[in-house]
Structure formats: C-alpha cells, structure tokens
Amino acid sequence: MAVCMETTTVGRWHTERASVADGGRAVTVLSFGGVAGRRAQELVGAYAGTRVDWLRLPPEWTQLAADVLDRRLVAARVGWRLVLVGAEAPVLAAQARALAAGVLDDEILAEVVDVGGVEADVRSVHCAHCATVHLAPVPVGGLTRCPECAADLVVHHHLSRRTGAYLGYMNDAEDRP
Numbered sequence: 001m002a003v004c005m006e007t008t009t010v011g012r013w014h015t016e017r018a019s020v021a022d023g024g025r026a027v028t029v030l031s032f033g034g035v036a037g038r039r040a041q042e043l044v045g046a047y048a049g050t051r052v053d054w055l056r057l058p059p060e061w062t063q064l065a066a067d068v069l070d071r072r073l074v075a076a077r078v079g080w081r082l083v084l085v086g087a088e089a090p091v092l093a094a095q096a097r098a099l100a101a102g103v104l105d106d107e108i109l110a111e112v113v114d115v116g117g118v119e120a121d122v123r124s125v126h127c128a129h130c131a132t133v134h135l136a137p138v139p140v141g142g143l144t145r146c147p148e149c150a151a152d153l154v155v156h157h158h159l160s161r162r163t164g165a166y167l168g169y170m171n172d173a174e175d176r177p
C-alpha cells in the first residue's frame with residue numbers, strides 16, 4: 001500500500017502537543033489502564049501547585065469513560081487543562097470528544113503509551129462506504145471488515161482528529177473492473 005507522507009496525519013498528532021499550555025489552574029488527568037496509570041503518576045507529579053483531578057479508568061474506551069469526561073467538560077472553566085494517557089483508541093476517542101465540546105487543542109495533552117497486548121493495536125476505523133465507526137485490533141495498512149456493511153477495509157494513514165478514527169476504504173475498490 002502506498003503511503004503519501006505529505007498527507008498522512010499519523011505520527012504527528014501526538015507530538016504536536018508535547019506540552020500542555022501554561023497558565024492552567026486545574027488539570028483533569030484521565031488514564032486508561034495500568035500502564036497508563038504509571039505514566040500518569042509521573043505527569044501528576046509534574047503538576048505540583050495545580051489542582052489535579054486524576055481518574056483511573058479501564059484500558060479501553062467505555063461508556064463510563066465518556067460519562068466521566070462529559071461531566072468534566074460541562075464543569076470546565078477557563079484555565080482548565082485535560083491530560084489523556086493510554087492506548088491510542090481511548091486517547092483519540094477522548095480527544096475527539098473534548099474537541100467537539102469546544103476544548104482547544106493546546107488545552108489538551110494527549111499521550112499514547114505502549115500498553116502492550118492486543119489493546120495497543122486497537123483502532124477506531126471510519127468506514128468510507130457506510131459512514132459508521134468500529135473498533136478493530138488492526139495496524140495501519142491492515143485489513144478489517146466493517147461490521148455494518150461487510151466491506152473489507154484497508155486502514156489508511158489518515159486520522160480524523162474530529163472523530164478519532166482512521167479512514168477505511170474498500171480493499172479492492174481500485175482493482176474492480
């Protein structure tokens with residue numbers, strides 16, 4: 001599969017915001033799973049002097065995580081910062097949700113940690129054919145079947161920060177007569 005490095009968004013999104021904006025008065029840290037929790041511990045230590053609200057969540061993106069985040073988003077005030085630590089899928093999902101709620105890019109620190117195992121490779125894939133999103137343990141460039149329309153999708157190096165999902169195109173779309 002050819003990858004156009006000019007248009008790919010993978011590999012840059014998490015380094016764009018290596019540090020969160022200064023001037024934060026309150027920080028909410030969401031960590032997804034045990035490995036992420038240990039990393040979050042270090043980050044929390046670096047926020048001495050700031051009010052830190054740290055929530056340890058299950059490793060995957062869950063309704064619980066969405067509810068917890070939504071409550072923080074509703075209560076958010078000027079000077080609030082959001083720190084996300086975990087595998088790629090929950091971090092991207094949380095980031096997309098926060099951006100949709102009006103949180104600015106530089107108010108979010110998103111850090112993907114290597115959680116190991118199958119969770120590390122779980123991605124949200126947006127099906128270009130039926131416009132649904134599903135989670136699949138698939139690497140970028142790999143194949144996944146859309147559970148909605150049964151299309152075999154190639155996971156492309158195009159990541160939507162709005163939805164937190166990778167774009168999936170039909171595998172044989174270009175080979176068909």
Ligand SMILES: [Zn+2]
Nearest residue numbers: 127130146149
């Ligand atoms: Zn589909």
